[in-house]
Amino acid sequence: MPETLSQALAAALPTVLDELAELVAIPSVAAKPDSPMTLCAEKVAELYRKRGLTAQLVPTDGGPTVVYAEDRSAGVEAPTVLFYNHYDVQPAEPFALWESDPWILRRDGDFLYGRGSSDDKGHIACRLLALDALKTLHGGTLPVNVKVLVEGEEEVASVHLVDWIERHRALLAADVTLWEFGGVNAAGQPELICGLRGIATFELRAKTIAHDAHSGVGGTILPNAAWRLVHALASLKGPDERIQIPGHYDLALPATPADLDLLAQLSPELEADLRAEFGVAHFLGEATGTELHRRAIFEPSCTINGLWSGYQGAGVKTVLPAEATAKLDFRLVPDMDPEVVHQSLCAYLADQGFSDIEVVYLGGQRPGRVSPDHPLIQLAAQTAEAVYGTPASIVPLSPVTGPVHPFAVGLGQPIATIGCGYPGARVHAPNENLRVSDLLRGAEHTARFLMALIK
Amino acid sequence: MPETLSQALAAALPTVLDELAELVAIPSVAAKPDSPMTLCAEKVAELYRKRGLTAQLVPTDGGPTVVYAEDRSAGVEAPTVLFYNHYDVQPAEPFALWESDPWILRRDGDFLYGRGSSDDKGHIACRLLALDALKTLHGGTLPVNVKVLVEGEEEVASVHLVDWIERHRALLAADVTLWEFGGVNAAGQPELICGLRGIATFELRAKTIAHDAHSGVGGTILPNAAWRLVHALASLKGPDERIQIPGHYDLALPATPADLDLLAQLSPELEADLRAEFGVAHFLGEATGTELHRRAIFEPSCTINGLWSGYQGAGVKTVLPAEATAKLDFRLVPDMDPEVVHQSLCAYLADQGFSDIEVVYLGGQRPGRVSPDHPLIQLAAQTAEAVYGTPASIVPLSPVTGPVHPFAVGLGQPIATIGCGYPGARVHAPNENLRVSDLLRGAEHTARFLMALIK
Numbered sequence: 001m002p003e004t005l006s007q008a009l010a011a012a013l014p015t016v017l018d019e020l021a022e023l024v025a026i027p028s029v030a031a032k033p034d035s036p037m038t039l040c041a042e043k044v045a046e047l048y049r050k051r052g053l054t055a056q057l058v059p060t061d062g063g064p065t066v067v068y069a070e071d072r073s074a075g076v077e078a079p080t081v082l083f084y085n086h087y088d089v090q091p092a093e094p095f096a097l098w099e100s101d102p103w104i105l106r107r108d109g110d111f112l113y114g115r116g117s118s119d120d121k122g123h124i125a126c127r128l129l130a131l132d133a134l135k136t137l138h139g140g141t142l143p144v145n146v147k148v149l150v151e152g153e154e155e156v157a158s159v160h161l162v163d164w165i166e167r168h169r170a171l172l173a174a175d176v177t178l179w180e181f182g183g184v185n186a187a188g189q190p191e192l193i194c195g196l197r198g199i200a201t202f203e204l205r206a207k208t209i210a211h212d213a214h215s216g217v218g219g220t221i222l223p224n225a226a227w228r229l230v231h232a233l234a235s236l237k238g239p240d241e242r243i244q245i246p247g248h249y250d251l252a253l254p255a256t257p258a259d260l261d262l263l264a265q266l267s268p269e270l271e272a273d274l275r276a277e278f279g280v281a282h283f284l285g286e287a288t289g290t291e292l293h294r295r296a297i298f299e300p301s302c303t304i305n306g307l308w309s310g311y312q313g314a315g316v317k318t319v320l321p322a323e324a325t326a327k328l329d330f331r332l333v334p335d336m337d338p339e340v341v342h343q344s345l346c347a348y349l350a351d352q353g354f355s356d357i358e359v360v361y362l363g364g365q366r367p368g369r370v371s372p373d374h375p376l377i378q379l380a381a382q383t384a385e386a387v388y389g390t391p392a393s394i395v396p397l398s399p400v401t402g403p404v405h406p407f408a409v410g411l412g413q414p415i416a417t418i419g420c421g422y423p424g425a426r427v428h429a430p431n432e433n434l435r436v437s438d439l440l441r442g443a444e445h446t447a448r449f450l451m452a453l454i455k
Numbered sequence: 456m457p458e459t460l461s462q463a464l465a466a467a468l469p470t471v472l473d474e475l476a477e478l479v480a481i482p483s484v485a486a487k488p489d490s491p492m493t494l495c496a497e498k499v500a501e502l503y504r505k506r507g508l509t510a511q512l513v514p515t516d517g518g519p520t521v522v523y524a525e526d527r528s529a530g531v532e533a534p535t536v537l538f539y540n541h542y543d544v545q546p547a548e549p550f551a552l553w554e555s556d557p558w559i560l561r562r563d564g565d566f567l568y569g570r571g572s573s574d575d576k577g578h579i580a581c582r583l584l585a586l587d588a589l590k591t592l593h594g595g596t597l598p599v600n601v602k603v604l605v606e607g608e609e610e611v612a613s614v615h616l617v618d619w620i621e622r623h624r625a626l627l628a629a630d631v632t633l634w635e636f637g638g639v640n641a642a643g644q645p646e647l648i649c650g651l652r653g654i655a656t657f658e659l660r661a662k663t664i665a666h667d668a669h670s671g672v673g674g675t676i677l678p679n680a681a682w683r684l685v686h687a688l689a690s691l692k693g694p695d696e697r698i699q700i701p702g703h704y705d706l707a708l709p710a711t712p713a714d715l716d717l718l719a720q721l722s723p724e725l726e727a728d729l730r731a732e733f734g735v736a737h738f739l740g741e742a743t744g745t746e747l748h749r750r751a752i753f754e755p756s757c758t759i760n761g762l763w764s765g766y767q768g769a770g771v772k773t774v775l776p777a778e779a780t781a782k783l784d785f786r787l788v789p790d791m792d793p794e795v796v797h798q799s800l801c802a803y804l805a806d807q808g809f810s811d812i813e814v815v816y817l818g819g820q821r822p823g824r825v826s827p828d829h830p831l832i833q834l835a836a837q838t839a840e841a842v843y844g845t846p847a848s849i850v851p852l853s854p855v856t857g858p859v860h861p862f863a864v865g866l867g868q869p870i871a872t873i874g875c876g877y878p879g880a881r882v883h884a885p886n887e888n889l890r891v892s893d894l895l896r897g898a899e900h901t902a903r904f905l906m907a908l909i910k
Binding site for chain 1 (some may be wrong): 772
């Protein structure tokens with residue numbers, strides 16, 4: 001019988017790894033219409049039921065189902081923790097760049113490869129492993145009340161989650177939300193992220209003529225959809241990176257002096273690591289040091305995610321394209337609002353003479369964050385240091401996006417980013433991976449944080 | 456024994472149709488590496504040898520072989536005509552849109568269907584039929600010296616033809632070149648085209664970072680290849696359609712008053728036909744009438760043929776692309792030069808701060824034309840009217856491209872577009888076809904024009 005947390009984790013690990021492989025084998029790509037989302041939700045529910053939680057699939061209003069599970073046997077006097085995770089994953093494309101099948105979890109030493117191995121099925125496994133170890137150490141019960149919300153469309157902007165949370169406020173009430181990600185930074189420090197940016201995503205579509213034309217015949221007389229799209233895009237942001245939509249920066253709160261202090265404490269190696277990973281000599285705006293972090297996190301962005309028109313094969317095809325499309329995302333800092341961005345983008349394009357460009361809003365999320373001084377952030381920093389043996393890095397705002405607003409602002413709950421990720425995890429990219437050692441440490445931290453809540 | 460040209464053509468027709476079927480049955484697609492190019496060249500040589508010409512396969516420097524044939528028995532005092540044709544064809548894809556096998560010539564009333572039935576095996580048949588009829592009427596001999604050049608890579612920009620012609624200038628010397636196409640326009644008038652535009656084709660490639668990044672992490676600090684490409688393209692041409700490369704228009708000769716007179720005589724229905732086909736209310740620059748024709752033909756163009764970067768699937772993928780590519784063609788009017796365009800494009804992009812954009816030159820052709828007043832153009836107009844019973848339409852320059860420069864400028868020979876095409880021939884498209892009546896009229900015009908040369 002294992003007597004220490006480490007022993008309990010080690011004993012439970014083999015089964016959890018098998019369960020993670022089962023999750024990875026289900027290609028639950030929310031972006032693709034025929035993905036087996038419900039199958040994956042059922043699997044997640046089954047894994048929580050195995051741990052004694054009640055678990056059910058609760059439908060959203062048009063999106064993939066939410067898995068809700070709970071074990072409230074710790075009683076009304078005990079603290080309550082909400083686990084937030086997601087069972088959907090990014091598309092695996094481009095397949096050719098994967099070193100093994102993205103839907104078969106492959107172990108190579110400390111590394112587990114597969115789509116979702118980290119984001120976010122690895123983090124689901126991290127919570128399961130923590131519950132297993134806690135129950136082993138506590139005679140088959142949990143020391144705190146646990147609620148679990150696992151959604152199925154985080155990778156497509158959690159479109160239906162905000163309403164779902166609003167309709168289930170009482171069900172979700174907790175003292176703290178354990179976020180769907182967490183782990184160590186490039187310097188090996190456990191990272192506590194106090195908030196996430198928001199996002200607004202769009203498709204811009206140009207259609208100029210009934211069908212593609214011969215470029216010899218039409219080049220100077222027929223409107224070319226690719227040129228139309230290029231000019232519309234160029235009007236949004238020039239090489240100076242400043243977004244040209246009027247008022248776009250008005251709601252963006254600048255970093256506070258306390259935020260800048262925290263950014264200054266971030267590892268100085270982050271910069272060199274980014275340079276090495278992406279092979280760049282200079283960052284945009286020649287930013288370095290704290291300014292690089294400030295720019296990456298506190299500056300609103302406008303990114304072309306994809307672009308296509310006309311002929312993409314080998315050699316020459318002298319075609320004049322009838323259609324052209326771009327995908328765009330805007331990252332938003334507190335207190336920007338994706339609905340406002342949608343309206344002002346449409347108004348701006350029309351004003352610039354591009355009312356023929358169709359703007360399709362693909363969804364958005366509001367930004368949100370908690371004060372870095374919140375007592376539970378400070379508690380997590382203490383437990384992190386105990387597990388990892390090094391002080392936690394507190395990040396005032398993450399550059400990435402997640403549905404933090406309905407939790408941190410809507411439910412008014414602090415979030416703690418306790419997890420098993422690391423910077424080499426290649427989330428969203430080919431060869432996504434999880435280190436088994438990170439899985440163990442993330443589960444240990446999950447368990448220790450839960451135990452610390454009752455002290 | 457046939458006594459008139461019409462009778463002679465009718466007598467020779469059945470054999471020539473069989474020979475055309477043999478040519479169509481050889482899938483000589485220059486764009487595909489394994490196509491039976493030499494087999495097709497041998498067949499063409501055999502057909503000319505049957506008519507008493509000497510014929511041989513003369514290699515190019517790396518491309519498909521050229522077929523050269525001649526019959527100089529008319530003697531040194533007689534005029535010499537050069538037939539220029541090509542035995543290669545466009546790919547037949549998409550096969551599903553063909554109503555019958557593209558490689559089996561199918562007759563349906565006046566129509567012959569098959570890949571190459573018009574472009575350009577039909578025109579080879581047109582010349583063979585004309586030679587048959589001429590020999591019948593002239594006691595087994597030809598009234599003029601005939602030289603024949605049939606190349607095998609016209610559909611892939613005649614890459615090796617310019618050098619080949621340069622090396623065989625003496626061999627090819629003639630009074631006039633009968634061009635590889637010709638026939639009637641939408642109004643049924645025989646069309647004499649005095650020249651063709653040139654072209655320069657490129658791929659522009661942006662590569663900014665080692666691999667795709669997460670748009671949340673990189674949006675404001677990592678250079679995005681799609682944005683780089685959009686800004687580079689936007690620097691080439693704005694919504695006003697003016698190409699911004701310095702000096703780009705310097706070598707472009709404007710339409711002369713005589714050219715404008717000829718354009719004004721083009722069918723007024725062309726404009727309504729273009730509006731209907733492409734569903735456009737306005738052409739670029741609001742051009743109409745003669746100005747529409749002038750703009751379509753005499754204005755240099757810059758067309759985006761294709762564009763791609765990042766994620767092109769359904770829904771959202773928040774990726775920051777490492778690579779982005781565009782295909783471009785520039786149509787050139789006399790006396791522009793694709794090599795000059797290549798150099799000035801590279802210099803301009805570098806000057807605009809886009810030296811990181813790789814410019815790949817995919818090949819080009821120089822424009823070329825003959826004066827509409829040239830006596831042999833005027834002679835062709837007379838013979839055309841005699842054959843077709845309606846005045847010829849003289850087009851000062853065609854908007855499309857072909858290897859006219861090495862003939863019209865390199866060899867200094869006028870070109871005459873005498874042939875068997877019509878606007879419904881669907882060249883380069885599924886269900887390409889030839890009308891037998893056009894084949895007969897094209898051969899009659901070929902024969903009459905050759906006879907007229909000796910008067």
